[in-house]
Amino acid sequence: MEKVKAKKHLGQHFLTDLSIAEQIAQAVKGHNEVSKVLEIGPGMGVLTDFLLKGNLDLHLIDIDKESIAYLHKKYPELGDKIIEGDFLKMHLQEAFPDKFAIVGNFPYNISSQIFFKVLDVKDQVTEVVCMLQKEVAERIASPKGNKDYGILSVLLQAYYDIEYLFTVPPHVFDPPPRVNSGVIRLTRNTTEKLDCNEKLFKQVVKAGFGNRRKTLRNCMKPFNLPEEFNSNPILDLRAEQLDVAEFIFLTQTIEASRGNN
Structure with missing residues (x-):
C-alpha cells in the first residue's frame, strides 16, 4: 500500500520507531482495567499494530481521509471501528457509554484541547497513554512549585494519577518535529467528585x-x-x-x- 503523506495543517508526525510504538502499547495493556481502547490519530497504524496484539476492543479515529482509507485496507477486520471524524467533536458518551481508555500520538496543536475533552467525560476514561510535545507532557505531570505547573496540571491531577514515562527524540518521526516528545500515562484515581463546586x-x-x-x-x-x-x-x-x-x-x-x- 502507498504510504500516507503527513499533512502539516493536521499536525501529523508519523512515528517510525517500532520499539517506541511497542513501549507505548505495553503501557496501555499493563494498566488498563477495561478492554475498550480508542486510538486517536493512528495515521498508518504503527502503534495500532502493537495494540492489536493485546486482547483489546480497539477503535480508531482519524480526521484524515487518506489515513482512513489506508487503515480500512490494512485492517479490514476492524470495519466500522475505524471512525473518520474529529475527536474534539465526537459525542463520546453516545459512542462509548461504558468505560474506555485513550491512546495515541496526539497532534501538538490540539493536545491541550484533547485533555479538556477527556475531563468532560472523566468518569468514562479510565486511562490515557499518549505522546505529545515534551513541554506539554512535563507540564501535565509537574508537581506544585514547578514553573511548568499550570491549569492543566491542576485540573488533570484532581482526577488522574499522572506519570511521565519517557522522552522521544525528533528523528524517529516522519517528518521530524522541531522539539522532543514525551510519553505520559494518566490513570483515573478514586475521586468521583471534588469536595466543592x-x-x-x-x-x-x-x-x-x-x-x-x-x-x-x-x-x-x-x-x-x-x-x-x-x-x-x-x-x-x-x-x-x-x-x-x-x-x-x-x-x-x-x-x-x-x-x-
Whole structure:
C-alpha cells in the first residue's frame, strides 16, 4: 500500500520507531482495567499494530481521509471501528457509554484541547497513554512549585494519577518535529467528585494562573472573598504553589462566602 503523506495543517508526525510504538502499547495493556481502547490519530497504524496484539476492543479515529482509507485496507477486520471524524467533536458518551481508555500520538496543536475533552467525560476514561510535545507532557505531570505547573496540571491531577514515562527524540518521526516528545500515562484515581463546586473550581484555577506573577490575593479579587479571609496566608502564595487540595479549600471558601451573601 502507498504510504500516507503527513499533512502539516493536521499536525501529523508519523512515528517510525517500532520499539517506541511497542513501549507505548505495553503501557496501555499493563494498566488498563477495561478492554475498550480508542486510538486517536493512528495515521498508518504503527502503534495500532502493537495494540492489536493485546486482547483489546480497539477503535480508531482519524480526521484524515487518506489515513482512513489506508487503515480500512490494512485492517479490514476492524470495519466500522475505524471512525473518520474529529475527536474534539465526537459525542463520546453516545459512542462509548461504558468505560474506555485513550491512546495515541496526539497532534501538538490540539493536545491541550484533547485533555479538556477527556475531563468532560472523566468518569468514562479510565486511562490515557499518549505522546505529545515534551513541554506539554512535563507540564501535565509537574508537581506544585514547578514553573511548568499550570491549569492543566491542576485540573488533570484532581482526577488522574499522572506519570511521565519517557522522552522521544525528533528523528524517529516522519517528518521530524522541531522539539522532543514525551510519553505520559494518566490513570483515573478514586475521586468521583471534588469536595466543592467543580465548575467554580475550574474558574478559580484558571483565575489563579491568569497572571502567574501575581499572588492569589490579587488573582482572587473578582470572587469577592470575605474580609475576614484576607489575612489567610494562602493568599500570599502564587497559584503554582498550591496543590489540588489547596485549590479545593480556596473554592470552598468562595462558595461559603457566596452562600452567606
